[in-house]
Amino acid sequence: MKRSVGQILGRTGIRIPLILWTIAVLYPIFWMFLGAFKSNAEIYRNPWGFPESFSWQNFIGAWNNYNIDTSVFNSLFVTVLGAVITLVLAIPTAYAIERLNFRGSRFLFTLYVSAMMIPMVLGWIPLFFLLMKLNLLDNIIGLSIVYAVSQLPFTIFVLTSFMSTIPKSLEESAAMDGLSPYGVLWKIITPLSMSGIITVTIMNAIQFWNEYFMALIFLQTQENYTLALAIDFISSEAQYTNAWGTLFASLVIAITPVIILYAIFQQRIAKGMTEGAIKG
Template identity: 60%
Template sequence: MNIIRTLSGLAVRIPLLIWSFIVIFPLLWMFIGAFKTNAEIFASPWALPEKFNFQNFLTAWTDYNIGTAFVNSMFVTALGSLLCLVFSIPTAYALERMRFKGNEIILNTYLSSMMIPSVLGWIPLFFLLLKLNLLDNLWALSLIYAVSHIPFTIFILISFMGNVPKELEEAATIDGMGPYGILFKIVTPLVKSGIITATILNAISFWNEYFLALILLQQESKNTLGVAMDLLKTNAKYESAWGVLFAGLCIAVIPVIIFYSVFQRHIVKGMTEGAIK
């Protein structure tokens, strides 16, 4: 029995170890390459750098506008995530708790919109923002990010709100608390795991978004990291700035890795609770 248990454990662990190596190795190679000169990259691409030099990071941050793009991405990610919560929490509560004519139709419309490819709305959205004079506007881009993820956020929050005991809300109503007080003082703290999960997943998606930023932003000073990294990739190809490219990739990837590592427990907890509920 012990042999069978050991073999079954190895059968699970070995593929996971292989997959982990496949995922981690390119990241490790990228981090090492960020500290190398071009000569070192071409001469010994797999070796450690002779000297850990941060010049590539400084060049990427200043000369290739990665610093400006980093700040822009931080802005649209934070504002988009906040706006998405502001729109989604009351909507999810109304659709879950309040029964009114058209309730199911509205909910099904939100959920079915998740199945529509977003690319179908890019051209109409471009001309709409053009007429409203909102092209090349980070505030408008943040709003679009937020609105585009409302159905997904509602989908997550409804599963959590549906399991909040109604007796708590009834008791609060008897004590004289209004619907907004019930929502923000009772329901919202109880669905904190769902809110954190949705926010983290939305923030990672906003941070990595590329196509909408490419279409709706025109000035280089307004570029987000996705667009700036694409320009850096093109320049690196013709200027042989591979060390700078690796450094720029590190700048773009490190915040996501740190963010996910810090909140990984909340993501797993939220997704598990959501699945059970």
């Protein structure tokens, strides 16, 4: 009986802080969703309550008056292109490091892992001038390339963990059947590493979609703004135009795809990261 009471108290002591932390995290998001359907008068009159009537006017205003549609397209473009470039560069590199025992392969892997420890902020100024030299400044393609390069070390680190446990006998059998090294990579290794590929792609996509600082530095015209920059612009405007409902609506537009994506792939992400940790 004493053990049961102790277990109950122990579990309660663990759960109460977790419940409080969950409320602290979820309530501002819930409040933001409510504010997106309120008029400005309702936000000032009853900021913490439910809207009197759910209206889509704030979403329409954000879409039409602040060009959120263009910013959504820009964010979607840099997210997809950045994720694709990252995979195109990371998969062959991870395979070469893990499977091709060339001189310096371990040093190269250590170099990539070490790059994960370097703050990206240290490269912003050189990248700014490099993009300017290449005529890629204020260009969403240039921003996509920067995003892809910034996530290469992490992606390579995860993919090498998955590739390390694929039996080499599969590659040897495929080579004996006449499959070229590129065929082995794309037809054998890549499908067997799909769990890790999906995991890093989702994590990279969420990172690219939410990224703000590099977009702020490398994008200059409003037509090229990503969603994070557009929301920042609306936030500064809201101080003078009282467009708080429009700001909340823009935040809902930005956060909804991330919530849906994570909700759909939550188990796959957790499974992929766990497998990568064990295999590494």
